[in-house]
Amino acid sequence: MAADPYGRFRGTRRPPADEEAPRELRLYGLNAVRAAFARRPEALRKLYLAEARIPALQPLLKWCVANRVGYRVVGEDDLRKLAASAHHEGVVADLQREPPVALDAWLAALPAGPQCAIWLDGVGNPHNLGAILRSAAHFGVAAILLPHASNLALSGAAARVAEGGAEAVPMVRLDDDATSLAQLGEAGFATVATVVEGGDNVFAMPPTDRLVYVLGAEGEGMDRGLAARCDRRVSIPGTGAVESLNVAAATAVLLAAWWNRPARP
Known part of the structure; x- marks a missing residue:
């Protein structure tokens, strides 16, 4: 079992309570998405963002292009629906879930x-x-x-x-x-x-x-x-x-x- 640079540990054992958990996690909020990308960019599956967020998310967008991860610039209504919340802060991301x-x-x-x-x-x-x-x-x-x-x-x-x-x-x-x-x-x-x-x-x-x-x-x-x-x-x-x-x-x-x-x- 190895630790990543942030001190998290990846295990292979999944107890019964985790077997039915969704394999992907939908994150929203600028700090939440940035933190996930900083620690485990390989988990990113798809990104949606408001046009106003393009300057703040340039490193993430460049990584998406280099690694062929899809992203879309969408409007407020779409972001609200994707996040099921008005508190999306202009960005929504789908990532592979990390099991306990x-x-x-x-x-x-x-x-x-x-x-x-x-x-x-x-x-x-x-x-x-x-x-x-x-x-x-x-x-x-x-x-x-x-x-x-x-x-x-x-x-x-x-x-x-x-x-x-x-x-x-x-x-x-x-x-x-x-x-x-x-x-x-x-x-x-x-x-x-x-x-x-x-x-x-x-x-x-x-x-x-x-x-x-x-x-x-x-x-x-x-x-x-x-x-x-x-x-x-x-x-x-x-x-x-x-x-x-x-x-x-x-x-x-x-x-x-x-x-x-x-x-x-």
């Missing part, structure tokens, strides 16, 4: 030293996923961990919200919870469940160099059994004026806490 890598392969290729990952238990909203990916890229997160049976996958909407962050953070497919927790523990990771109340203050948590934050679904929260099996449970203190933070906002707070952890003595 298996947990054991990711761990085997992971560099030594401090690492943080995010385990998403039931999160499904694409805009939340995009915001999580953006924060994850900003704070250098090593991976998004997806439960074995999860149908969560990168979408055009998530990639646009991520503003290029989707290309910086790999997605990793877990095995069953017990096996995954054991593998992460053997690799030196502490697993920390995030709960609305009853957890330790996340800002008072001892510094941990290898950490997995486990976050639950937007409405139901995380599975209680999974939370109980994690090494720790933490909460984000606040005024109590609202029950909790949105999962994407909570992720940003948690990652900032890890990034700014005190140095070990």
